[in-house]
Amino acid sequence: MTTEIRVPTLGESVTEATVATWFKQPGDAVAVDEMLCELETDKVTVEVPSPAAGTMAEIVAAEGDTVGVDALLATLSEGAGAAAAPAAAAPAAASAPASGDAPASVDVMVPTLGESVTEATVSTWFKAVGDSVAQDEMLCELETDKVSVEVPAPAAGVLAEITAPEGTTVDASAKLGVIGGAAGAAAAASPASAAPAAAPAAGGSGRDVEDAPSAKKAMAEAGLSRDAVTGTGRDGRIMKDDVARTLTAAPAPASPAAAAAPRAPVPADDAAREERVKMTRLRQTIAKRLKDAQNTAAILTTYNEVDMTEAMALRSQYKDQFEKKHGVRLGFMSFFTKACCHALKEVPEVNAEIDGTDIVYKNFVHMGIAAGTPQGLVVPVIRDADKMSFAEIEKAIGEKGKRARDGKLSMAEMQGGTFTISNGGVYGSLMSSPILNPPQSGILGMHKIQDRPMVINGEIKIRPMMYLALSYDHRIVDGKGAVTFLVRVKEALEDPRRLLMDL
Known part of the structure; x- marks a missing residue:
């Protein structure tokens, strides 16, 4: 029933x-x-x-x-x-074999990808058909719009079949491969196995690699022979991009980050020295979100500069005691996070977002801290940062940053931010205009601390100065509010005692 x-x-x-x-x-x-x-x-x-x-x-x-x-x-x-x-x-x-004494096969499925994520791309297989695997050993890695997901083996045995080769886009319930029992290792690795990695492709080309399903579909629709396309994927497999390049009259493949105009012809000697690498799903998503922000929001940037003398002196005075007591180093990010939370209370529209014809004001601060990783820019979120101490903020930033660099951030850790801080100073940037992280209405850009001659009480002195940049959505934040916010951040950093006195 x-x-x-x-x-x-x-x-x-x-x-x-x-x-x-x-x-x-x-x-x-x-x-x-x-x-x-x-x-x-x-x-x-x-x-x-x-x-x-x-x-x-x-x-x-x-x-x-x-x-x-x-x-x-x-x-x-x-x-x-x-x-x-x-x-x-x-x-x-698990699919039981016909023989009662033969070991069972276990399907390798796409794991839970996270809220609102419905598909992923198979980026790397760590095992090949016929390889022995231990339970929980990593079989392959998937890329989603936000994070990379490792797929462990659900059981010990032999990888008998790969049903989703590298480059394949799979949904949240797809099968990636099949693990056979240890006794079936010889059969799994034999040429008679039906594994896609060992089966010659249809068309009689004799090549022993499986092309991407999207490429097969594109070739069938265009009436192209497999031999007419040069594969750039692993082991010479044909990817969708390879088919698109072969069809010179066809538009470039439609990806979120693809340019509207086709690529100009490239001389053969230059083309031979080029390297073409497919954009990761994370990079495509970054490109799409940044372009969407430009197309949707009325982005404007206002600038100011802050004298970091007092903040640096306070940090220098207490950093050893701070680390000894709290077990974490005292950096400048906690100062900036505290200063922004303080300023957001006075200028709440910078912490708000537009929803249709409504303005949604947030009576809390979920602070996004932009972090560069080998895979691209990610923005982990520190929830309720306005309620945290300096030590709690430093610990959260350190932990999130490490998880970001290791590619271990979950979807939940990158959602729900209300305001973002981006520190280009760690790369040596002296001045830049940060771009909004939708649907947020404000982002603060930090930069390099640079010694410069400044006029202080009529005298020229050398001071450690930093340029600050606030990019904001002019649809919701007026110039007065943006400048007020940036001045409050400047005041808090130039006299950190104001944060303690809530001034």
Whole structure:
């Protein structure tokens, strides 16, 4: 017997919701009233319990899908039918072999990618077909719009099949590969195996690599022979970009970061010295978001300069005691974070955002700290920074920065920011205009501390100066508010005692 799981009543005037998280996957056993998934509306979060005991048979509405009241979310196999469900409709379940004494195969599935992320690209396989793997050993790495996700082996055995080669775009419920039992190692590695990595491609070219599915589709639609396309992927595999380059009359592949105009012809001797590398999904997303910010917001930047003498003296005086007591070094980021939180209270529109025709004021500060990583720029968020001490801020920045550099940040750690600080000074930048991080309305750019001659009480003195830049959305923040914010930050840094006195 099959039971349908549907969207419950969401409340007065609420007609739709977004599937936030599935707690169960196809093939999982569930008990009566056990939570299956969580829905988010614009007002509340709704948990969906199981109406019966059985086995999860199919997920109809994936994470990130928007569904209406009474929409079908999933199906549940009850009673005796539960045992058959995993084999028939559950890609996450282990598929038992026909022989009773042969080891079972286990499917390698895409792990949970995070809120609102529905697909990923397979970037690297660490194992090849026929390789032995241990449980929890890393098999491959996926790239999403925000983070990289490592996929561990769900069981020990031999990698018998790779169903999603490098370069393949997969959804949140896709199968990546198959792990066979140890006894099946010889069979898995044999030429008779149906693994895509060992199977010659259709078309009789004799090459022993599997082309990207998107490339196969593009070649079929264009009527191109596989031999007519030069592959630039791993082991010579053909990627979608390779097909696009072959079709000289066709437009460049449509990616979020692709330029509108086609690339000009390149002399053959120059082309031979070029290296073409596909943009990562993170880099594509960065490009798209930055361009969206320029297209949507009325971005303006105002500048000021701050004398860092007092902040540097305070830091120098107490840094050793601070580190001894709190176990973390005292940097300048905590000073700037504190100063911004202080200024945001006086100029709340810099901490607000536009939602349609409404302005949403935030009575809290979730501070985004922009961090450069080998993969690109990410902005981890320190939640409720306005309630933190200097030590708590320094610890949070250090921990988030390390996780960012290691590629271990989760989606939740990069969402919900209300204001951002970007420190270009660590790279030696003396002056720049930061770009907004949508939907935020303000971003502060820090720069290099540079000794310069300044006139102090009628005398020329050498002072450690820093240029500050505030980029803001002029649709919501007026010039007066932007300048006031920047002056308050300047005042707090030039006399840090103001932060203690809340002045």
